[in-house]
Amino acid sequence: MSSNKDFDNIFNECIExxxxxxxxVGQCLQRYPxxxxxxxxxxxxxxxxxxxxxxxxxxEFRARAxxxxxxxxxxxxxxxxxxRRVPRWAIAACTAMLVFVLGGGAxxxxxxxxxxNILYAVKLSTETLQLKLAGSTESKTEQYIAMAxxxxxxxxxxxxxxxxxxxxxxxxxxxxxYTSIGELAMTGTAKTTYSTAAIPAGPMTTPxxxxxxxxxxxxxxxxxxxxxxxxxxxxxxxxxxTPIILGTVNSNNITAAGSNGNVSNSNRTSQLLNTLNSxxxxxxxxxxxxxxxxxxxxxxxxxxxxxxxxxxxxYQSAINNANHQ
Amino acid sequence: xxxxxNLVQRARQGDQEAFAQLYETHFDKIFRYxxxxxxxxxxAEDMTQQVFVKAYESIGSYQPQGVPFTAWLFRIAHNQMVDxxxxxxxxxTVPLDESLPIMDDSDLEHDxxxxxxxxxxxxxxxxxxxxxxxxxxxxxxxxxxxxxxxRTMRKSEGAIxxxxxxxxxxxxxxxxxxxxxxx
Numbered sequence: 001m002s003s004n005k006d007f008d009n010i011f012n013e014c015i016e017x018x019x020x021x022x023x024x025v026g027q028c029l030q031r032y033p034x035x036x037x038x039x040x041x042x043x044x045x046x047x048x049x050x051x052x053x054x055x056x057x058x059x060e061f062r063a064r065a066x067x068x069x070x071x072x073x074x075x076x077x078x079x080x081x082x083x084r085r086v087p088r089w090a091i092a093a094c095t096a097m098l099v100f101v102l103g104g105g106a107x108x109x110x111x112x113x114x115x116x117n118i119l120y121a122v123k124l125s126t127e128t129l130q131l132k133l134a135g136s137t138e139s140k141t142e143q144y145i146a147m148a149x150x151x152x153x154x155x156x157x158x159x160x161x162x163x164x165x166x167x168x169x170x171x172x173x174x175x176x177x178y179t180s181i182g183e184l185a186m187t188g189t190a191k192t193t194y195s196t197a198a199i200p201a202g203p204m205t206t207p208x209x210x211x212x213x214x215x216x217x218x219x220x221x222x223x224x225x226x227x228x229x230x231x232x233x234x235x236x237x238x239x240x241x242t243p244i245i246l247g248t249v250n251s252n253n254i255t256a257a258g259s260n261g262n263v264s265n266s267n268r269t270s271q272l273l274n275t276l277n278s279x280x281x282x283x284x285x286x287x288x289x290x291x292x293x294x295x296x297x298x299x300x301x302x303x304x305x306x307x308x309x310x311x312x313x314x315y316q317s318a319i320n321n322a323n324h325q
Numbered sequence: 326x327x328x329x330x331n332l333v334q335r336a337r338q339g340d341q342e343a344f345a346q347l348y349e350t351h352f353d354k355i356f357r358y359x360x361x362x363x364x365x366x367x368x369a370e371d372m373t374q375q376v377f378v379k380a381y382e383s384i385g386s387y388q389p390q391g392v393p394f395t396a397w398l399f400r401i402a403h404n405q406m407v408d409x410x411x412x413x414x415x416x417x418t419v420p421l422d423e424s425l426p427i428m429d430d431s432d433l434e435h436d437x438x439x440x441x442x443x444x445x446x447x448x449x450x451x452x453x454x455x456x457x458x459x460x461x462x463x464x465x466x467x468x469x470x471x472x473x474x475x476r477t478m479r480k481s482e483g484a485i486x487x488x489x490x491x492x493x494x495x496x497x498x499x500x501x502x503x504x505x506x507x508x
Contacts, residue, residue: 008487009486011490012471015489019464019465019468041497045497045500048500049461049496052361052443052446053462053465054357055361055466056353056357057352057353057373065370066348068374069348069374069381070345073341073381076381298342299341299342302342302345
C-alpha cells in the first residue's frame with residue numbers, strides 16, 4: 001500500500017514536470033531508476049495524451065472570440081446618460097429638424113465635428129443614412145472604409161487633445177466597421193449592421209432610427225450654411241444626388257465612396273480595389289501609430305489592437321474577393 | 326495566485342479590464358478542454374465563447390471563498406458541455422476530418438499523422454469512466470493542477486491522483502491492444 005502511494009506520488013511528480021516542460025521522460029526515469037520499468041510506459045502515454053490535447057485555437061478564432069467578448073462587455077456598459085436622456089427618435093428627429101430648418105447646413109457643419117460636440121450625433125446619423133443609401137456591396141464597403149477613416153481621425157484628435165472619454169466608443173465602432181467589411185467580402189452582405197447608427201429596414205421614406213453611444217455636450221458649433229444635396233420633405237429624408245462623404249477624411253486616405261456616374265461593373269470593382277489597396281496600406285499603420293502614442297488607456301489599447309488585427313484580415317479578404325470578381 | 330485573486334475581485338466589481346485579463350489567461354485552456362471533450366472544432370469554438378460570456382454574466386455573484394476561479398470557470402465549461410451532450414446525444418457522430426482541428430497549416434502530412442494519432446487516443450479515452458475522462462481532460466487539456474482538478478470535481482486530491490493513474494493505465498492498455506490488433 002505504501003509502495004503504491006509512493007508510486008502514485010512519484011508518477012504524479014513526473015507528470016507535473018512533463019506538463020510544465022521542465023523534464024523529459026528520460027530525465028524522470030533517471031531520477032527514479034527503481035520505478036523506471038513501471039513508469040516509462042505510463043509516462044509515454046502521458047506525453048502522447050498531452051500532445052493530443054495541445055490544440056491551439058486559430059488566430060482567426062481567437063480574434064473573433066476576443067472581439068465578441070469586447071462587444072458583449074461594451075453592450076453591458078453602455079453609457080447610461082445617452083440611453084436614458086436622449087431617445088433614438090429624438091436624435092433622429094433633431095437631425096431631420098436641423099436639416100429642415102437650416103437647409104442642410106447643419107449636416108455640412110457636422111462634417112468636421114469631433115466626439116463630444118452636440119453635432120456629432122448628426123454626423124453619425126448622416127453616415128448611417130449614407131450607408132443605407134449605398135446600394136451595392138462595393139458602395140457599402142467604401143462607406144464602411146470612409147467611416148473607419150473618420151473614427152481613426154477622431155481618435156487621433158482625441159489623443160492629441162487629451163480627450164479620452166470617447167476613445168473607447170470610437171475604437172469599438174472601428175472594430176465593428178471592419179467586421180462588416182469582412183462580412184461584405186465573404187458573403188456580399190453585412191450580417192450585422194455595424195453602422196454608427198442602426199438603420200431601419202424598409203424604404204428610405206421612413207425616418208432613420210438612430211442609436212448613438214456618444215454623450216452630447218450642450219454647446220452648439222457655428223453652423224456653416226452651404227448648398228447641400230439633402231432635402232427634407234415632411235418627415236422624410238430624401239437624398240437627391242449621390243451621397244457625399246462627410247467628415248475630415250485623412251488627406252492620405254483615399255476613398256472612392258460617393259463617386260457618381262454610370263460606371264461599368266469592372267470599373268466599379270477596379271475602383272473598389274483601389275480604395276481597398278490604398279486604405280489597406282494606410283489604416284493599419286495609422287492604428288499602429290495610435291497604439292504607439294502611449295496615450296491610450298489599456299482598455300482602448302486592447303480594442304484597437306483587435307481593430308489592427310481585424311483590419312489586416314478583412315482588407316486582405318476584401319482585396320482577394322475583389323480580385324476574383 | 327494573489328494576482329489572479331485581485332483580478333477576480335476587480336472583475337466582480339465590474340472592472341472590464343480585469344475580466345479581459347482573466348479571459349486572456351484562461352482562453353486557450355478552456356478551448357483545449359472543450360475541444361478534447363466534444364471533438365468538433367466549430368462547436369468547441371462556439372462553446373468556448375459561451376463559457377466566457379456566461380462567466381462574464383455571472384462573475385458578480387461568484388464567491389471566491391467558495392471555490393477558486395479556475396475551478397469555477399471549468400465548472401461552467403463542464404455544465405455547458407453536459408447541456409451540449411444532452412442535446413447532441415441523438416445526432417450522428419461527426420466524422421474525424423470534420424471534427425478535429427488542424428494543428429498547423431505548414432505541414433499537411435504531419436497534420437494527418439497527428440490527426441490519426443489523436444483519433445486513436447480519443448477513441449481510447451472512450452473506454453474510460455466519466456470521472457477518469459474528466460480528470461484527463463482537466464489535467465492534460467485544461468492544464469489544471471491536481472488541487473485545481475480536485476476543487477473542480479469536488480473530490481479529494483488523493484482521489485484525483487488515483488483516477489489519473491487508473492486512467493493512464495487504462496489508456497495505455499487500450500492503445501497497446503490497438504497496436505497489437507487486439508479488439
